Amino acid sequence: MTQHKRRVAFAATVAGISLLAAGCASGTAEDTSGSTTTESATETVEGRIAVAYEGGVAVLDPETLEVVDEFASEEFVRLNTFGDGKTVAVTTSAGFQMLDTSEPALTDLVFEATTAGHVVSHEGNTVLFDDGTGTSTIVATDAFADGYDALPETTTYTADEPHHGVSIVLEDGELVTTLSDRSGAVALHAHEDHWDEEAMSADCPGIHGEGTAADEAVIFGCENGALLYADGEFVKFTAPDEYGRMGNAFVSETSPIVVGDYKNDPDAEGYLLNAVTLIDTAAQTYEVVDLPDEVQYTFRDIARGPGDLAYILASDGQIHVLAPETGELTDAYPVVEAWEGPVEWQDAHPAIKVAGDIAYVTEPATNSVHAVDLTTGEIISSVELDHTPNEIAIS
Structure with a gap:
């Protein structure tokens, strides 16, 4: 380039x-929210993730990306x-x-x-x-x-x-x-x-x-x-x-x-x-x-x-x-x-926010949010939401 x-x-x-x-991946687990998490040695993120969509806001767990709650x-x-x-x-x-x-x-x-x-x-x-x-x-x-x-x-x-x-x-x-x-x-x-x-x-x-x-x-x-x-x-x-x-x-x-x-x-x-x-x-x-x-x-x-x-x-x-x-x-x-x-x-179009070593990335085309370890480039968590994500913030 x-x-x-x-x-x-x-x-x-x-x-x-x-x-x-x-750190190193050692397995993948799925939960009922449709999120996928890969274990990693990356530092824990403090605070939660807020994602806006048409007509509401969802609050996500920063590690699993599971939807904790959402509000109209x-x-x-x-x-x-x-x-x-x-x-x-x-x-x-x-x-x-x-x-x-x-x-x-x-x-x-x-x-x-x-x-x-x-x-x-x-x-x-x-x-x-x-x-x-x-x-x-x-x-x-x-x-x-x-x-x-x-x-x-x-x-x-x-x-x-x-x-x-x-x-x-x-x-x-x-x-x-x-x-x-x-x-x-x-x-x-x-x-x-x-x-x-x-x-x-x-x-x-x-x-x-x-x-x-x-x-x-x-x-x-x-x-x-x-x-x-x-x-x-x-x-x-x-x-x-x-x-x-x-x-x-x-x-x-x-x-x-x-x-x-x-x-x-x-x-x-x-x-x-x-x-x-x-x-x-x-x-x-x-x-x-x-x-x-x-x-x-x-x-x-x-x-x-x-x-x-x-x-x-x-x-x-x-x-x-x-x-x-x-x-x-x-x-x-x-x-x-x-x-x-x-x-x-x-x-709505892809957006990125960073906390510590982790980048949180929205993908409106698939209604998804991904967590990326910026020290390795590895996607460590993903979730498919019920709504199309627009803006994102880390509390």
């Missing part, structure tokens, strides 16, 4: 800062890890509804939102973003440690205008959030009755997505590159193409390198992508890597895993292993049948 890199060696510029405003919901919902090892925020028309995967129970607790959007968990805080109002609701990640009796206390910040945005709270309490016109981001500190601006950049048109790499380096995607916030400053990375959109960042908090998706044709039909961005937040470098023709993916198909490697679930049905330091593909594991890209982004 060949790859081509388009490197922007330190094509970064510091944006202006304003203070004017703010709306026709289309999204799933977001809350960060406490047991809660999943289910986005519905009413807002963010809390799913307790340990009980399990789809609770009556809903953080109301007119248009529930991104959920970001980091350093003890989880932020729920309402696109319809531009409001960031900050919740302690362990707020449901003692149960789901009532909604916990929250802190909120509301942007000047509603927009499709995202926010994160850093370890020191700093809130980094998108600007209302989606031109960039701002870093804020809360005081008793107001928010003080620490830094701001309006050099990130169409800002979308967020990820936090090592040393709390926060990255956002732009329509012409990416925007980094680190050590109190914003740094802009410029894409090699006039239109070079990164919309999602795939990160490891133990690696300085961010893997992002990449699109350079605003008029391209479909949702399959064929290149990735590699951003070294420590060295402040940015490059685009063109992938082999058979390695095409969507926003649901990249995850970080063992060794801080990136794992790309491609439309050829394989998980391709990418080394972020070099941009090289080092291995490939067949998992599902080849698939075509979705007509609409909401349409």
Whole structure:
């Protein structure tokens, strides 16, 4: 397989800062749920798996993939890890509804939102973003440690205008959030009755997505590159193409390198992508890597895993292993049948999520979910569901 890199060696510029405003297989067993499990020495996954389907959500055991319980919901919902090892925020028309995967129970607790959007968990805080109002609701990640009796206390910040945005709270309490016109981001500190601006950049048109790499380096995607916030400053990375959109960042908090998706044709039909961005937040470098023709993916198909490697679930049905330091593909594991890209982004198509050494992969064409040991490429568990899986989350 060949790859081509388009490197922007330190094509970064510091944006202006304003203070004017703010193991081995040894047998196979089957259970009555239709799941198949192969014994493995791989580490046990904590938390359970939530899978959304048309009209509901199923909770699966992470080892056997047996359906523990399922709950009726709306026709289309999204799933977001809350960060406490047991809660999943289910986005519905009413807002963010809390799913307790340990009980399990789809609770009556809903953080109301007119248009529930991104959920970001980091350093003890989880932020729920309402696109319809531009409001960031900050919740302690362990707020449901003692149960789901009532909604916990929250802190909120509301942007000047509603927009499709995202926010994160850093370890020191700093809130980094998108600007209302989606031109960039701002870093804020809360005081008793107001928010003080620490830094701001309006050099990130169409800002979308967020990820936090090592040393709390926060990255956002732009329509012409990416925007980094680190050590109190914003740094802009410029894409090699006039239109070079990164919309999602795939990160490891133990690696300085961010893997992002990449699109350079605003008029391209479909949702399959064929290149990735590699951003070294420590060295402040940015490059685009063109992938082999058979390695095409969507926003649901990249995850970080063992060794801080990136794992790309491609439309050829394989998980391709990418080394972020070099941009090289080092291995490939067949998992599902080849698939075509979705007509609409909401349409069910294969997705991947990783916990520890295990990747959980959906295969809508067969109503299946597979668990793959990423250290060996072995499929260690599979289950055929009664419904077609769409989104997947690990609590």
